[in-house]
Amino acid sequence: MTNPISDILNETELMFLIGTNPTEAHPVIGYKMRKAARKGVKLVVCDPRHIDLVDEADYWLRLKPGTDIPLLNGLMHIIIKEGLEDKKFIEERTENYEELKAIVESYTPERVSELTGISVDDLYSVARLYAKTDKAMIFYTLGITEHICGTRNVMSCANLAMLTGHLGRPGCGVCPQRGQNNVQGACDMGALPNVFSGYQGVGVDAAREKHEKAWGVPLSGKVGLKIPEMFKAAHEGQVKAMYILGENPVLTDPDANHIRKALEHLEFLVVQELFLTETAEYADVILPAASFAECDGTFTNTERRVQRVRQAIDPIPGQANWQTICQMVTKMGYPMSYNDPSEIWDEMASLSPSMAGINYQRIDEMNSIQWPCPTTDHPGTPVLHVGKFTRGLGLFQPSEHIPPAEMPDAEYPFLLSTGRILQHYNVTTPYSPGISSIWDKEMSEVNPQDAEKLGVKTGDKLKVTSRRGEAITNVKVTDRVLPGVIWMSFHYNGTPTNALTSDGLDPITGTGEYKVAAVKLEKI
Amino acid sequence: MLVELVKLNINGREVEAPAGSTILQAAELAGIEIPRLCYDKELSPLGACRLCVVEVKGNRLLPASCVTPISAGMVVDTESPAVAEARKTILELLIANHPLDCMTCDKLGDCKLADYCYKYGVKDSAFAGEKHDYAIDDSNPFIIRDLNKCILCGACVRACEELTGADNLSYLNRGFHRKATTAGDVDYIDSDNCVFCGQCVAVCPTGALTEKTLAGKARRWDIDRVRTTCPFCGTGCNFDLAVKEGKIIGVLSNPDAPVNQRMLCVKGRFGWDYIYNEKRLTSPLIKKNGKFETASWDEAYDLIATKFKEIKDKYGSESFAALSSARCTNEENFLVGKFTRAVMGTNNVDHCART
Structure with a gap:
């Protein structure tokens, strides 16, 4: 997130949500959004599904799955046509505006309405509202990224924010809510094939040499x-x-x-x-x-906030994970020895300029610190891109519409979309006796019209088949989903939803297209 | 924007507070704590319990300090004899219809009602009368609701509406029969609107709403609280793990949590019990003839070191790949990256950021 979570209640005047279901996937952020909406902050929800926050929204743009780029281009088209763009911001802080203008030119409200299913009136209203609101935040999650055009979707969100100068200020920004407790931190730590910690490229000689010196071995510069x-x-x-x-x-x-x-x-x-x-x-x-309760360490949340994880009980397997990794690696002939996880952090920080000012003592004193934090007297950085983007000028990277890799057809007539439900997390919650005593099986969402045709009611079972696999699921009949769509979570090993999902990948990130696949449904 | 400061006198001290503050807030700024039950700084003011009454010079009534704004030159006494007498009477009225089973109540030690009764020396009530006999709702694995202990402060109702926005809890009936309950007055488990965030439990000042996992496990003062960060989703909520004799027995909210204050969701507040699932792996396992057999750490490390080295020597560094974890700590992720790069000689390390 370019901006802190606290901006939701303290700063912003408009929340623009696209491809995110916060009250289930990031509940406390979702609860704060609902509170903000109820005290008058405007709320726009772009989602094919009737998520909870739709009930609080000023506008619900119920787009067809996989049409995010046309929607965003269409909003930018109107903003430019009506002269609502932030000319000063574009001039001083961005480049490649002419290409953006050229590409969105053909995304007229009428064409976009046809592609997305959203009314022309709503397109005008939301474009004007977003452009004219001084402080507006864009929120997205995997509904944007889990498409073959995921990277292009993200860039389109950034284009919209730059076009209207909604970056680099409190209450603004482009805010992806990261899905897992430490997905931000795992990236920051260099658990990625192209960068060391702090996003230092493995192909950059200076970065590699620094690490070679610290670790005492030659390192590969080839991206993994x-x-x-x-x-x-x-x-x-x-x-x-x-x-x-x-x-x-x-x-x-x-x-x-x-x-x-x-x-x-x-x-x-x-x-x-x-x-x-x-x-x-x-x-x-x-x-x-060992679980989180058995280890000392840190997690970094979606707003780049580094916080402590503290050991509360003895590790159930007898030792913490960092100790296991160190012992395994030492056995391989590379001595790895630390007294405490704070020493691991310190080694990382000494190699990573953007986190060099963070240490355990400061986290204890300040409760948490948001990176970038280059020195130990730096207070941390709640808002990114103030005055200048990391790369200098903000680059508009416009995109044409890219339809999903696999769409429903005669043989596989339903569109499968997937996601997380409130009560479960990807991996551990099915092992929680409390949670699993209530939420123990998949309840796939099917529209009443389709349910009637399939002859199923809530609680009945369906066999879902795609070109790659099949799964049996229970049905929940609800108009939360559009006709022609089945929505499933992926939490239950009794219904392995990812046996069905598409093999389409975003070519840049390798992210799977979990949000769109073609399936057939049969009552069993 | 400059906020106008108002000068007033509290307990003989000249104090200042921003215009628009209540007497209770002004006192708090000056380090003076006024007893309160229904007031909660994260919730809208209600003025229901009257325990925060104070004496204001020139006012013949005792106003509730949580809803009375300050004015310049106001002279306030928060602990005058009249105030103490009023609070004592209020407490006697409250406990007239409250089970005095504090010796077995799980909330004792963190019960404001008991704390204030102790402070004002209230042992029992002069107002004998009818008592409620509500059935205890323990229909779900997370929350025990004992409405007999409810003092109608409305904190749960406000938390449900104002913090979570679930709008599940509200008031029902009038007078003696008034209760703060779920939509349709059903058990929590049958309540369609309840998302089991437990915000109602976190704000309840008495034993009316308590964490089921703590029931009978520990007196509040015997609980060690270890502040940590939630292992679910990327919001980064903080909470305290409640530990008794080396075992986690629950999660307690912490108002100092930077992101979430006392707000949590069902996973963060109640999903921690996977830690003690009997299916946890407790020792290394080595697969022999297709079956996993228990092994010592050294046996496991020896086999790993031998095989990884063998494969690296035979096929080269690029034949190895590591998957690190978005659920593990920064430190563990850093070590996996270091191991992959420095020891295995490849950048084939990734985690589920993209999947």
Whole structure:
């Protein structure tokens, strides 16, 4: 997030939500949004599904799945036509505006209405409202990114914010809510194939040399494999061994059968996990992991806020995860020894300029610190891009409409979209006795019109089949979803939704198109 | 924007507070705590319990300080004999219809009603009369509701409406039969609007709403609170793990949490019990002939070191790949990156940011 969560209640005048269901996926952020809307902050919800916040919204743009770019281009088209763009911001802080203008030119309200299903009137109203509101925030999550055009969707959100000067100020910004407790931190720490911690490129000589000196070994400058590439390489025999920490790709990654086959092909697999997961079943060695309550450390939240994780009980497997990793690596002949996780943080911070000013003592004193924080007297940075973008000028990167990789057809007539529900998290909650005593099975959402045609009512079972796999699910009949759509979560191993999901990937990030796949439904 | 400061006198001290403050807020700024039950700084003021009454010179009534604005030159006494007498009477009225089973009540130690009765020496009530006999609602795995202990402060109703916006709790009936309850007056488990965020439990000043996992497990003063960050979603809520004798027994909100204050969701407040799921792995396992067998750490490390080295030597560094975890700590993720790069010699490290 470019801006802090506290801006929702303290600063902003308009929340523009696209492809995000905060009251379920980020509940406390969602509750704050609802509170803000009720005290008069304007709310626009762009979502094919009737999510809870629709009931608080000034405008609900119920777009057809996979038409985010046409919608955003259409809003920008109106803003430019009506002269509502922020000319000073565009002139001083951005580049490539002419290309944006040229591309959105053809996205007339009429054409966009046809593509998205949103009325022309609503397009005008929302374009004017967003452009004319001084402080407006855009929020998105995986409804934007989990498409083959995910990167282009994100850029289109950024284009809209730059066009109207809604960046670099309190109450504004482009705010992706990160899905997992430490997905921000895992990226910040360099658990990515192209960067060291602090987003320092592995191909950048100075960054690599710095790490070579600190770690005392030569390092590769070749960008590594992304997850989908790893599994493809495993499938094809180039990757022979894997170490997997706290991930269950068989349940959570798209096209699960492909993942299973890839894991089968490995010569050696080590999994460090809390439970014997579907993925751990494929392991040659399993190392028992400690939960968050058994480890000291830090998590970094969606607004770049570094906070402490504190050990509350003795680790159930006998030792914390960092100790296990250190012992395993030391056994391989590379001594790795720390007295305490704070020493690991300090090593990382000494190598990462954007986090160099953060240490455990300061976190304890200040409760939390938001990076960038380059020095130990720096207060942290709640708002990004004030006065200047990280790259200098903000680059407009416009895009044409890119339809989903797989759309319903005669054989697979329903559109499957997936997501998270309030009561569950990707991996651990099914093991919570309390949670699973109430929410124990998939309840896929089907529109009443379709339910009638299929002859099912709430509680009945459906077989869902895609070109890649099948799953049995219970049905919840609800007009939360459009006719022709089935919406499923991916939490239950009894209904492995990701056996169905598309193998379409965003070509830049390798993110799967979890939001759109074609399926057929049969009553059983 | 400059806020006008108003000067007034509280308990003989000249104090200042921003115009528009209530007497209770002005006192708090000056470090003077006025007893209160229904007032909660995260919720709208209600003025229902009257425990925060104070004496204001020139006012023959005792106004509720949580809803009375300050004015210049006001002279306030927060603990005058008349105030103390009034509070004592209010407490006697409250406990007239409150079970005095504090010795077994899970909230004792964190119960404001008991704390104030202690402060004002209220042991029992002169107002004997009818008492409620509501059935206890323990229909769900998370919250125990004992409406017999409800003092109608309305904190739960306001939290449900103002913090979560679920609008599930409201008042029903009048007079003696008035109750703060769910829509349709059903058990929590049958309540369609309830999202089990537990905000109602976090703000309840008495034992009316309590965490089920804490029931019978510990007196409040025996609980160690370890502040930490929630392991679900990227919001970054903080809370305290409630620990008794080395075991986690619950989650308690912490008003100092930077992102969420006392707000949590069903996962953060009640989903922690996966930690003690009997299916937790407790020792290394090595697969032999297709079956996992328990192994020592050293056996596991030896096998891993041998195999990883063998594969690296035979096929090269690029034949190895590591999946790190968006659920693990920064420190663990940094180590996985370092291991992959410095030891295995490849940048094949990723995590589920993209999947």
